[in-house]
Amino acid sequence: MSSQPQTFRAPVGTHDVIGPDSAQWENLIAMFAETAFRYGFELVISPLFEDVGVFNRGIGENSEVATKEMYVFEDRGGRTLALRPEGTASVVRAFVQHQPTTPWKAWYVTPAFRYERPQAGRYRQHHQIGVEVLGTDDPAVDVEVITMAWRFFASLGLTRYRLLINSMGHDECRGAYVELLREYLGAHASDLCDEHQKVWSENPLRVLDCKKTACIDVTSKGPMLPDHICDPCRTHFDAVIAALSDLGVEATLNPRLVRGFDYYTRTTFEFVADALDGAQNAIGGGGRYDKLAEQLGAKPTSGIGFGCGIERLLLTRAAENELPLNFLQRTLDCFVVDTTATNAASRLLDELRSAGIAADRAYDNRSMKSQMKVADKSGARFALLMGAQELAAGEVTIRDLRSEDFAQSQETTSRNNVVATILNLLAK
Ligand code: HAM
Numbered sequence: 048m049s050s051q052p053q054t055f056r057a058p059v060g061t062h063d064v065i066g067p068d069s070a071q072w073e074n075l076i077a078m079f080a081e082t083a084f085r086y087g088f089e090l091v092i093s094p095l096f097e098d099v100g101v102f103n104r105g106i107g108e109n110s111e112v113a114t115k116e117m118y119v120f121e122d123r124g125g126r127t128l129a130l131r132p133e134g135t136a137s138v139v140r141a142f143v144q145h146q147p148t149t150p151w152k153a154w155y156v157t158p159a160f161r162y163e164r165p166q167a168g169r170y171r172q173h174h175q176i177g178v179e180v181l182g183t184d185d186p187a188v189d190v191e192v193i194t195m196a197w198r199f200f201a202s203l204g205l206t207r208y209r210l211l212i213n214s215m216g217h218d219e220c221r222g223a224y225v226e227l228l229r230e231y232l233g234a235h236a237s238d239l240c241d242e243h244q245k246v247w248s249e250n251p252l253r254v255l256d257c258k259k260t261a262c263i264d265v266t267s268k269g270p271m272l273p274d275h276i277c278d279p280c281r282t283h284f285d286a287v288i289a290a291l292s293d294l295g296v297e298a299t300l301n302p303r304l305v306r307g308f309d310y311y312t313r314t315t316f317e318f319v320a321d322a323l324d325g326a327q328n329a330i331g332g333g334g335r336y337d338k339l340a341e342q343l344g345a346k347p348t349s350g351i352g353f354g355c356g357i358e359r360l361l362l363t364r365a366a367e368n369e370l371p372l373n374f375l376q377r378t379l380d381c382f383v384v385d386t387t388a389t390n391a392a393s394r395l396l397d398e399l400r401s402a403g404i405a406a407d408r409a410y411d412n413r414s415m416k417s418q419m420k421v422a423d424k425s426g427a428r429f430a431l432l433m434g435a436q437e438l439a440a441g442e443v444t445i446r447d448l449r450s451e452d453f454a455q456s457q458e459t460t461s462r463n464n465v466v467a468t469i470l471n472l473l474a475k
Pocket of ligand 1 (some may be wrong): 132133134135161162168170171172173175176177178179249307329330331332333334335351352353354355356357358359
C-alpha cells in the first residue's frame, strides 16, 4: 500500500500572493515607495519579532490586540518574543536604539500578525504600508502625514474614501475626561450592551467604540472627548483641521474615534472606504503618540504616523475600478525560441537582460511549435527565433507577436545586431 505524503495549505487566516494578483502588490508598494521618497521619508526595515515588552509597553498590555491577538512565543534561548501585530512600536524601538537625528521620517512595508477571527478583509497575517515621524509635535506634520495618505489613495485611483478625525488629548486632559466618562457610564451601566455591562469600567473609552445600538444610545448622550481637551490640545487640533481644509482634504470629526492601541495622544484618524463592507472598511489609520518613545526608554519625543492595509487597499481598488486583475501586470519584451541545443539562447538572453530588456525562454529542448506556444502565452512583444539555419548564418529571426500580419511581422537580423535592433523596436 502506498501512502500519500501529507500536503499542507497556508495556515487559516493567511494567504499566498501569486500572479496575476502579485502584480497589483508590486505596483502598490512601488507607488508607495515613490510617494514616501517624494515626502522625504527613508525606508526602515526592522525585525518581525521583538521582545514582547516592546508591544506590551507600546500598544498597552491591556489592549485587545495584546491580550487576545498577539502571537507570543518563547525562543530556544528562553526569551519571550512576539510577532509584530503592527509596525509603530518596532519603528519607535529602532528610533530609541539608534537615536537618528530628528525629525526622523521613516516608511515601511511589513506583514503584521494578529490572531483574529478570519473573514473577508480580516486576516491573521495582513500587510501594511506606513510612515512614522519622530521628533516634532508641529501640527504641520500631522497635516503632512494625513495629506500624504489622502493623496496616495487618489493616486491609486480611489475616489470613495473618507477621513475621520478626533483628538485624544494628552495624558492629563484625557485622564480627566475618562473619569467623567466613567462616572457617566456607571450611572447608565444597565443600559449598555451585554458585554460592556460587565467590562465598561476596565477601559471606559472602549465603550465609545462599541457598534451595538445600546452602547451608541448611551454614549451619544454622554460627555464627548473633543469637548474636554485642554487649551493647548484644542489649539493643536484646530490648527490641524484648518490646515487640512486649506489643502482641500475633507476631514469629518468623529468624537467616538478611539483607536485600539493605548499609545495615541492628540490627533487620531482613520480612513474608511465606502466600497468595502462596513465592518472591515478601514483602509488606514494612525495618529500621534507623544509618549511612546519615552515609554520605550528615550527622552520625551513626539511622534505621529499611519498604517494602511495593503489587502484592503487592493480590495477597494478592485471594488471601485473593476479593473481586470492583470491590469497592471507587466509583460516581457522578448521570448527566445531556440532549437539549436547549444548555449546560444543563454548567451543571447544574457546580452538582452544586461541591456535592460525583459526576456525569457523555454527550457527542456522542446520543439519549435511547443516553444512558440509558450512564447505566445508569455505575452512577450517579440519572439527571437534561433534554429540550426540561423545559427549557421549568424542570424536571428525577430517575430512581432502582436502583429496580425504574419508575413510583415518577421525580420531577420545579424546576431551581432539583435540587441540594438530590439532596443530600436521597443523605443518606437
Ligand atoms: P491599525 O488601525 O490597527 O493601526 O491598522 C492599520 C490598518 O491595517 C487598518 O486600517 C487596516 O487597513 C489594516 N488592518 C489591520 N488589521 C487587519 C487585519 N486583521 N486584516 C487586514 N487588514 C488589517 C496600526 O496598526 C497602527 N500601527 C497605525 C499607526 C501608525 N498609528 C501610528 N502610526
